[in-house]
Structure formats: C-alpha cells, structure tokens
Amino acid sequence: MTVDGRVARGDRTRTAVLDAAVVLATEVGLHGLSLAQLADTLGVSKSGLFAHWRSKEALQLATVDRAVEQWQERIIDPALRAPRGVRRLWALHQARIDFYAARVLPGGCFFASTDFEYNARPGPVRDRLAEVFGRWTAFLEHLVREAVAAGELPADVDVPQLAYEIDALGITAAMRSRLLDPDTAYRHARQGLLNRLRALCPDPTLLPEGPS
Amino acid sequence: MTVDGRVARGDRTRTAVLDAAVVLATEVGLHGLSLAQLADTLGVSKSGLFAHWRSKEALQLATVDRAVEQWQERIIDPALRAPRGVRRLWALHQARIDFYAARVLPGGCFFASTDFEYNARPGPVRDRLAEVFGRWTAFLEHLVREAVAAGELPADVDVPQLAYEIDALGITAAMRSRLLDPDTAYRHARQGLLNRLRALCPDPTLLPEGPS
DNA sequence: AAACAATACGACCGATCGTGCTTTTTGATT
DNA sequence: AATCAAAAAGCACGATCGGTCGTATTGTTT
Numbered sequence: 001m002t003v004d005g006r007v008a009r010g011d012r013t014r015t016a017v018l019d020a021a022v023v024l025a026t027e028v029g030l031h032g033l034s035l036a037q038l039a040d041t042l043g044v045s046k047s048g049l050f051a052h053w054r055s056k057e058a059l060q061l062a063t064v065d066r067a068v069e070q071w072q073e074r075i076i077d078p079a080l081r082a083p084r085g086v087r088r089l090w091a092l093h094q095a096r097i098d099f100y101a102a103r104v105l106p107g108g109c110f111f112a113s114t115d116f117e118y119n120a121r122p123g124p125v126r127d128r129l130a131e132v133f134g135r136w137t138a139f140l141e142h143l144v145r146e147a148v149a150a151g152e153l154p155a156d157v158d159v160p161q162l163a164y165e166i167d168a169l170g171i172t173a174a175m176r177s178r179l180l181d182p183d184t185a186y187r188h189a190r191q192g193l194l195n196r197l198r199a200l201c202p203d204p205t206l207l208p209e210g211p212s
Numbered sequence: 213m214t215v216d217g218r219v220a221r222g223d224r225t226r227t228a229v230l231d232a233a234v235v236l237a238t239e240v241g242l243h244g245l246s247l248a249q250l251a252d253t254l255g256v257s258k259s260g261l262f263a264h265w266r267s268k269e270a271l272q273l274a275t276v277d278r279a280v281e282q283w284q285e286r287i288i289d290p291a292l293r294a295p296r297g298v299r300r301l302w303a304l305h306q307a308r309i310d311f312y313a314a315r316v317l318p319g320g321c322f323f324a325s326t327d328f329e330y331n332a333r334p335g336p337v338r339d340r341l342a343e344v345f346g347r348w349t350a351f352l353e354h355l356v357r358e359a360v361a362a363g364e365l366p367a368d369v370d371v372p373q374l375a376y377e378i379d380a381l382g383i384t385a386a387m388r389s390r391l392l393d394p395d396t397a398y399r400h401a402r403q404g405l406l407n408r409l410r411a412l413c414p415d416p417t418l419l420p421e422g423p424s
Numbered sequence: 425a426a427a428c429a430a431t432a433c434g435a436c437c438g439a440t441c442g443t444g445c446t447t448t449t450t451g452a453t454t
Numbered sequence: 455a456a457t458c459a460a461a462a463a464g465c466a467c468g469a470t471c472g473g474t475c476g477t478a479t480t481g482t483t484t
Contacts, residue, residue, distance in 0.1 A: 036471075113328045116320075191373055
C-alpha cells in the first residue's frame with residue numbers, strides 16, 4: 001500500500017514503461033530496444049528512464065519480469081480456473097493461442113522472440129530467460145502429471161515428452177501466425193493438441209467435440 | 213566457370229563473408245549484425261564489404277539466401293537420398309536435429325532466430341524470410357504427401373496438420389537445446405516424430421526400433 | 425512557509441552505427 | 455611494360471547508441 005503520491009507516480013511510470021518495453025521487445029528485440037525510442041514512445045525523457053533503472057540491462061531484466069507477470073495473468077491464471085486434468089491443459093493451450101490471436105504483442109510471443117535472441121548471448125538477461133523457460137517447462141509437466149494423477153491420462157504416459165509436444169504446438173503457432181496464415185496456424189495448434197488428448201484420455205466428454 | 217582471378221578472389225570473399233554472417237546472425241541477429249564487427253571478424257575493411265553489397269540490407273538478403281543454400285546442403289539434400297515416404301520424412305527430421313546437435317550455428321537455427329526477429333519488422337528482409345518459410349512448409353507437406361502416395365501413411369491423414377507438427381518438434385528442439393538441456397530436447401524431438409510415424413505407418417520395418 | 429525527497433528533464437559525452445567518396449592494391453589484357 | 459578493371463582499403467560524415475551530470479518540477483512533511 002503506497003500513500004506517497006510521488007512514488008505512486010513513479011510506479012505508474014514504471015509499469016507504463018515496462019508495458020511498452022514488452023511490446024517493443026517483440027518488435028525490435030530486447031537488445032534492439034533503444035532507450036531514446038522507448039522514451040519517445042512514452043513521451044518521457046531518456047534520462048527519466050535512468051531514474052528508474054540504472055542501466056539498460058536493469059531495464060531489460062525488469063521487462064522480462066513484467067512479461068512473466070503478464071503471462072501469468074493472461075495465460076496461467078485463466079487456465080488454473082479450469083479443473084485439474086486434461087481440461088486444464090486444454091484451457092492453458094487455448095488461452096495461449098487466444099493470446100497470440102488477440103495480437104496483444106506484435107511479435108506474437110515475448111518469450112519465443114527473446115529466447116531466440118539471447119540463446120547465444122551470454123549474460124544476466126540470458127540467464128533470466130533460461131530460468132523463466134525452465135519454470136515454464138516444469139509448470140507444463142506439472143499440469144500433465146496432474147492429469148495423469150486424475151486418471152485422465154494413462155499412467156504410463158511420458159510426461160516430459162507430452163509437455164514438450166504441447167509447448168511445441170504453441171511456439172510454432174506464435175511463429176507461423178506472424179509470417180504465414182495466422183488462422184491456419186492457430187487451427188493446427190489447437191487441432192494438434194485436441195487430437196492428442198482425445199487419443200489419450202479415456203473420458204471423451206472432458207474435451208470439446210472439434211477445435212473451437 | 214570463372215577464369216578471372218580477380219572475380220575468383222571476390223567470390224571467395226563473398227562466400228566467406230556470408231558464411232560468417234550466417235553464424236553471426238544466429239548470435240546477434242540479422243539486424244543486430246554490425247558491418248564493422250563482421251569486417252573485423254574476417255580481417256577485411258568495412259568499406260570492403262560495400263564493394264560487394266551496396267547496403268546492409270542487400271547483405272542481409274544475401275545472408276538469408278546463403279543460409280537457404282546451407283540448409284539445402286545440410287538438411288534437404290541428405291534427406292532426398294533416403295527413399296520417398298516415411299523414411300525420407302524421418303531422414304529429414306534426423307538431419308535437422310543432427311544439424312542442431314552439431315552446433316554448426318551458435319543460435320541453433322538461422323531461420324527460427326531471424327523469423328522471430330523480423331516477424332514484426334516490415335520490409336524486404338521480412339518478405340524474403342516469409343517466402344523462404346512458406347517454401348519450407350510446402351516442402352514438408354510435399355514429403356508427407358509422398359508418404360501417403362506410397363501407402364506408408366493412411367490416405368485420410370491431415371497433411372498440413374502433420375507437417376505442422378513435424379516442424380513444431382524441430383523448432384522446439386532448436387529453442388530448447390540452447391537454453392535447457394540439449395540432449396533432452398533432441399530426444400523429445402526424435403521420440404515425438406518416431407511415435408507419431410510408427411502409430412501411422414502400417415509397415416513397422418520402415419522405421420528404426422527406438423530413437424537413435 | 426520552509427525544508428526535503430522522489431521524480432523528471434535538458435544538455436552533453438565518447439563510442440559506434442551505416443554509408444559515401446577517394447585512393448591504393450591486385451590481377452588480366454594488350 | 456603499359457593499360458585497365460575489379461577488389462579492397464582509407465577516411466570522413468551525420469545519426470544514434472547507452473550513459474552521466476546538474477537542475478527543475480512535483481508532492482510530502484513539519
């Protein structure tokens with residue numbers, strides 16, 4: 001709870017900057033992001049940015065964290081409102097594809113873009129991205145494991161393998177939706193997981209009839 | 213056939229520059245590529261580059277074309293030496309994963325990196341990348357269709373869907389192999405397609421026993 | 425009203441960016 | 455040996471990069 005109007009103003013600026021930085025990062029990259037450009041976009045001065053982050057790298061790290069927050073709010077939280085099991089897996093995938101389709105970010109996916117941008121750029125930013133990626137992978141595997149525990153997926157299913165394939169369908173949707181036909185990409189991403197889950201899940205009523 | 217030693221020298225420089233540019237592009241991006249850095253890496257002068265390409269954009273386009281050539285030589289040509297059908301599909305996937313595993317390019321995959329870099333950057337480079345991506349997708353679908361025609365995949369298989377899923381497994385391998393555990397990524401990419409093809413192909417002898 | 429602190433700004437720095445213009449080096453032609 | 459063209463280098467330019475510093479603005483506290 002902040003009572004000081006000054007830091008309240010600072011917080012507003014900070015999140016506004018970071019939100020813009022997340023968007024811009026999917027356009028020109030997290031490294032390609034220019035402080036002058038970012039300042040111009042927001043109508044603030046460049047040196048005003050340095051009042052909040054001591055360096056570009058600090059801002060990049062904060063931008064990654066902000067993107068994680070947005071991902072949590074827009075994809076993970078909605079999925080967690082679905083019941084555990086294949087329905088939650090499906091909800092997660094749906095939320096993800098919907099997020100891409102809503103064109104919230106011009107580049108499609110903040111993490112896919114920045115992961116490829118930094119996977120050969122050693123440093124704190126890369127380390128942060130790798131950590132976030134690892135957590136995301138673990139979360140996906142956790143959801144799959146929950147579905148197994150609920151008896152909605154066979155006990156002998158290869159959990160990391162299935163999690164890998166789910167993620168693969170999503171990443172490819174982000175990639176293709178910006179360079180090829182978007183609707184086709186979304187359809188393939190959805191159909192791919194739907195086919196997969198329907199083939200594995202003993203209860204056909206848990207999943208929708210066709211791809212929505 | 214070139215007889216002139218001067219243009220022969222030029223050609224040597226050109227391909228040397230482009231090979232280095234392909235590598236560098238997977239590290240710092242096709243846009244992040246600096247002419248001074250590229251010139252230094254090769255021991256030539258910056259202005260020497262302008263003797264071959266009138267602008268940075270021209271060099272970027274040439275770099276994309278060179279990456280296509282390398283992809284053709286290292287992934288497509290080897291696959292085409294396998295017999296049509298599921299074996300050729302498998303050979304393509306194997307060649308691709310092997311290429312990533314050989315760490316030829318630090319960033320993993322030239323096209324994945326640059327596609328995400330340029331998917332929100334309008335211009336000739338993006339257009340070229342989109343065209344190449346479209347051709348690659350069509351080629352994948354062509355190989356799947358061949359397998360159907362050879363009776364090695366069911367006639368009612370959804371061709372673009374399967375091609376999408378094959379590509380997805382590959383892209384994700386490139387992505388994960390640089391930020392997470394590489395061997396796990398390669399294993400999942402291979403196992404994913406092997407499971408898929410073995411489930412679809414009526415002749416089990418056409419595919420290897422386990423993932424190699 | 426005065427003192428104070430958080431926020432934001434303008435001006436400026438050295439370095440590097442892509443690019444043009446001119447000159448030198450290298451190899452082929454006669 | 456002289457001529458000529460291709461390749462490569464030298465040099466300088468305007469713009470932009472991340473970053474620093476001193477100052478002004480804004481809001482709180484007493």
